Amino acid sequence: MILLIIIGIILLFISFSLQKNFSPMSKYLNLFKFGGLVLLIIGISTSLFKQINAGNVGVKSLYGNVDNDVLESGLHVINPLVDVTEMNIQTQNYTMSAVHNEGAQDGDDAIRVLSADGLEVVIDLTVLYRILPSDAPKIYKNIGIDFTNKIVRPITRTRIRDNAVYYDAVSLYSTKRNEFQQRIFKTIEQDFKTRGLVLEQLLIRNIDLPKSVKVTIESKINAEQDAQKMQFVLQKEKQEAERKRVEAQGIADYQKIISTGLSDKQLQYEQIKAQKELAASPNTKIIFMGKGSAPMILSDK
Secondary structure (H helix, E strand, O other), X not given: OHHHHHHHHHHHHHHHXXXXXXXXXXXXXXXXXXXXXXXXXXXXXXXXXXEEOOOEEEEEEEOOEEEEEEEOOEEEEOOOOOEEEEEEOOOEEEEEOOOOOOOOOOOOOOEEEEOOOOOEEEEEEEEEEEEOHHHHHHHHHHOOOOHHHHXXXXXXXXXXXXXXXXXXXXXXXXXXXXXXXXHHHHHHHHHHHHOOEEEEEEEEEEEEOOHHHHHHHHHHHHHHHHHHHHHHHHHHHHHHHHHHHHHHHHHHHHHHHHHHHOOHHHHHHHHHHHHXXXXXXXXXXXXXXXXOOOOEEEEOO
């Protein structure tokens, strides 16, 4: 925009010079004058108006002096000499991952920390943050537009390493993971706040333990599963033993009732009933009656 104004002024100056002095270029006098006026008008018009896109704020600076007032999204009338820099105030994310081409940096960019038990733990992390609009001029003046690499990345990595030393590797991986995440969130949030940034969320995507620790954890899990399985088997055997005991007790009680409750006459009566049913069968042909004993019934087959 300023360039158009300068070119327009130069063309107007040339046209005035040609008007005073006779020259073969005088025939282009009107062209220089018209072109100069058009460029000057366009340059001034575009310099007077500045549009700030949605999700951004504009930071004004004049000859190196930064104005503390920010321009909200929309169309603004400004001093043509003022330089306006747009800064994104939307939520941004910065990922540090061991997976190639997944994080903000190429290659393995995961955070390697030492736990309380001296083991190296690899952490994949995503930081969600944004600029506080009112602090955009301060960030632009003190840090610049590359605040991600100057503030977000180094502070996050440093605070994670500082806090990881309070936890052993297995706790970071399992029981203390949420506590560790909340702890580093508070420390990073405070550091961001003093620099005009708002920490929205801190996401621990993965915690990778040394191979030896993984083997130990897997062995422990397998042992616990085997113990639970054995407990189930023992419980089942106890239930089966109890079932058999109840069954045996029932049989014993039944035999006791039979032996004490049946008389000789009742047994003889039941025997006669059975003999009558056999004698009535169409297949029965011969019956041998013995003295003092039950009859023998023979079939014709």
